[in-house]
Amino acid sequence: MERSLTLIALFAALIAALGLIPxxxxxxxxxxxxxxxxxxxxxxxxxxxxGGLAVLLFIALVALGLPLLAGGRGGLGVxxxxxxxxxIGWPVGAFxxxxxxxxxxxxxxxxxxxxxxxxxxxxxxYVFGVAGLMRALDKSALESLSLVTAFIPGDLxxxxxxxxxxxxxxxxxxxxxxxxx
Amino acid sequence: MISLxxxxxxxxxxxxxGAKLAALCAATxxxxxxxxxxxxxxxxxxxxGLYALPGALFLRTGVVRLKxxxxxxxxxxxxxxxxxxxxxGLVIVMRMMTAxxxxxxxxxxxxLSDMMGVVRWLLTPFxxxxxxxxxxxxxxxxxxxxxxxxxxxxxxxxLAWRARAVRRVGWRIITPFAVLAIDDAEHxxxxxxxxxxx
Numbered sequence: 001m002e003r004s005l006t007l008i009a010l011f012a013a014l015i016a017a018l019g020l021i022p023x024x025x026x027x028x029x030x031x032x033x034x035x036x037x038x039x040x041x042x043x044x045x046x047x048x049x050x051g052g053l054a055v056l057l058f059i060a061l062v063a064l065g066l067p068l069l070a071g072g073r074g075g076l077g078v079x080x081x082x083x084x085x086x087x088i089g090w091p092v093g094a095f096x097x098x099x100x101x102x103x104x105x106x107x108x109x110x111x112x113x114x115x116x117x118x119x120x121x122x123x124x125x126y127v128f129g130v131a132g133l134m135r136a137l138d139k140s141a142l143e144s145l146s147l148v149t150a151f152i153p154g155d156l157x158x159x160x161x162x163x164x165x166x167x168x169x170x171x172x173x174x175x176x177x178x179x180x181x
Numbered sequence: 182m183i184s185l186x187x188x189x190x191x192x193x194x195x196x197x198x199g200a201k202l203a204a205l206c207a208a209t210x211x212x213x214x215x216x217x218x219x220x221x222x223x224x225x226x227x228x229x230g231l232y233a234l235p236g237a238l239f240l241r242t243g244v245v246r247l248k249x250x251x252x253x254x255x256x257x258x259x260x261x262x263x264x265x266x267x268x269x270g271l272v273i274v275m276r277m278m279t280a281x282x283x284x285x286x287x288x289x290x291x292x293l294s295d296m297m298g299v300v301r302w303l304l305t306p307f308x309x310x311x312x313x314x315x316x317x318x319x320x321x322x323x324x325x326x327x328x329x330x331x332x333x334x335x336x337x338x339x340l341a342w343r344a345r346a347v348r349r350v351g352w353r354i355i356t357p358f359a360v361l362a363i364d365d366a367e368h369x370x371x372x373x374x375x376x377x378x379x
Contacts, residue, residue: 065184
């Protein structure tokens with residue numbers, strides 16, 4: 001109980017901290033926020049239930065008015081912008097990520113985490129995000145998707161990194177990889 | 182930790198947070214109920230009027246917080262310029278700006294402790310299903326406390342990287358960063374258990 005609570009809280013804080021240290025690039029000179037990488041890691045490391053709760057906790061604190069999103073954004077206004085669907089998709093994405101991770105124990109950690117991140121961290125989050133865009137902008141699904149295709153390559157890179165990082169964590173702290181525990 | 186509450190103390194700071202949130206919900210429903218350009222002009226003007234009431238500093242802070250919306254506004258207006266339906270585009274942009282501005286207004290005039298009070302009230306019914314609201318509140322406090330701690334540790338990691346490597350700080354720093362978070366979590370869990378647990 002205590003361990004679940006502190007791991008959930010610290011991973012929520014990790015997502016926030018990943019947004020606070022903006023100075024790193026993912027190899028192509030494009031600075032992208034590492035926060036969605038944090039969302040993927042919540043699922044692949046903590047598993048479905050705890051990972052989803054960690055991201056939900058993070059989103060709740062953003063809604064309460066803490067500037068935890070990259071660029072110091074936060075507050076209720078964030079949930080009125082057209083891109084809010086992505087944010088709402090984050091906890092679900094982390095949950096699906098964790099679920100796939102838990103159900104693919106026969107695969108090596110890096111592969112399982114990578115696949116889980118693509119399905120949970122990209123597909124699920126984009127479904128929510130595109131639905132939000134459709135509603136806010138009054139556009140069809142394809143039109144909305146075309147507005148965000150530019151971000152998909154970066155997200156695929158993040159999914160690969162999530163796989164590698166999860167494998168690293170599995171070696172460094174095997175007991176804390178709750179998704180495989 | 183820095184919060185998004187306004188630098189100016191307004192009269193709305195004293196109003197109950199629940200009432201402000203309910204008013205925000207009602208206002209958002211109204212915003213989505215109409216498609217008339219005239220009405221959306223009135224709504225936006227009224228909202229900016231609310232921002233102007235506490236003075237120039239409040240208005241300026243509020244307008245700066247709307248800045249991230251310009252990219253959406255630009256894309257929508259361009260799109261509707263191409264489809265020759267500029268009026269519909271204007272309605273969408275104005276509705277978006279009013280909705281975000283009103284929501285920001287609630288955040289700017291409500292303290293974190295008051296918001297937490299609303300969360301506690303909203304979660305109370307779930308106690309019947311076994312939800313421990315005190316645990317939820319402890320989790321929130323832990324995140325607020327540990328975000329700056331972790332961010333500092335991340336900065337130290339980046340410094341250590343720069344001291345040893347020629348290349349720029351890259352993704353490889355995230356693994357030790359996450360290990361630090363895991364270790365902190367294990368230590369805090371031990372500390373909680375040592376003090377009697379949950």
